[in-house]
Amino acid sequence: MIDLAKHWDFVYGTKDTNKVSWYQNSPDTSRKLIEKYVMDHDAPIVDVGTGSSNLPSCLIQDGYTDISVIEISQLAVKSSMNNLGERSNKVKWHIMNILDFEAEYEYMVWHDRAVFHFLKTNEEQERYKEILYKYLKESGYAIFATFSKNDGPKKCSGLDVCQHDNQSISDLFAPEFIVVESFEEMHATPSGKNQKFYWNIIKKGKP
Numbered sequence: 001m002i003d004l005a006k007h008w009d010f011v012y013g014t015k016d017t018n019k020v021s022w023y024q025n026s027p028d029t030s031r032k033l034i035e036k037y038v039m040d041h042d043a044p045i046v047d048v049g050t051g052s053s054n055l056p057s058c059l060i061q062d063g064y065t066d067i068s069v070i071e072i073s074q075l076a077v078k079s080s081m082n083n084l085g086e087r088s089n090k091v092k093w094h095i096m097n098i099l100d101f102e103a104e105y106e107y108m109v110w111h112d113r114a115v116f117h118f119l120k121t122n123e124e125q126e127r128y129k130e131i132l133y134k135y136l137k138e139s140g141y142a143i144f145a146t147f148s149k150n151d152g153p154k155k156c157s158g159l160d161v162c163q164h165d166n167q168s169i170s171d172l173f174a175p176e177f178i179v180v181e182s183f184e185e186m187h188a189t190p191s192g193k194n195q196k197f198y199w200n201i202i203k204k205g206k207p
């Protein structure tokens with residue numbers, strides 16, 4: 001069994017953060033979706049597997065006041081904190097595996113770009129779903145971006161992934177959640193390759 005924290009520390013310890021394939025200078029789709037689904041800028045938001053993403057910085061810039069992140073790699077968090085400088089005290093940091101996550105309160109927005117797709121077994125996916133159900137507010141939204149089942153990459157950072165689409169996310173998260181929006185999007189990596197992502201936004205409720 002792979003030691004995930006070691007794997008990801010190795011990645012962040014050996015690659016420039018703006019050269020990793022998932023890098024985005026400005027995470028525009030995430031920002032637009034968060035803005036679309038949550039009007040209240042004081043609403044609690046959590047970014048799962050934030051890595052060294054610019055999302056926390058952009059959210060602070062966009063005026064959000066209650067931002068948490070969960071990340072398994074200490075090195076990614078260190079780099080993200082360095083980038084934020086003094087603003088890093090505006091973020092609540094949780095260095096841990098999402099599957100062990102426990103929170104003090106519920107979130108209005110749950111954001112996960114390119115993390116859920118690493119969970120391949122039914123047991124891991126069910127555990128994630130339980131955690132999401134526990135910590136997402138009744139009126140909250142969970143935003144997922146995974147590699148697409150329709151011709152997306154099969155590996156990310158050397159690890160196999162489970163690709164998804166609207167149907168697989170609907171099936172996995174039913175009946176507790178429903179999908180409210182889905183679309184595909186191409187991501188251009190820093191080395192110029194294209195990666196097809198599938199975005200799914202889900203909320204609690206029955207169809």
Ligand SMILES: C[S@@+](CC[C@H](N)C(=O)[O-])C[C@H]1O[C@@H](n2cnc3c(N)ncnc32)[C@H](O)[C@@H]1O
Nearest residue numbers: 008022049050051053071072073097098113114
């Ligand atoms: C492909 S990167 C995506 C980073 C970021 N979400 C983005 O879009 O730029 C996946 C991130 O998830 C983290 N990660 C992977 N598995 C995790 C887990 N089980 N719990 C918490 N973080 C995890 C990795 O350390 C890495 O930073």
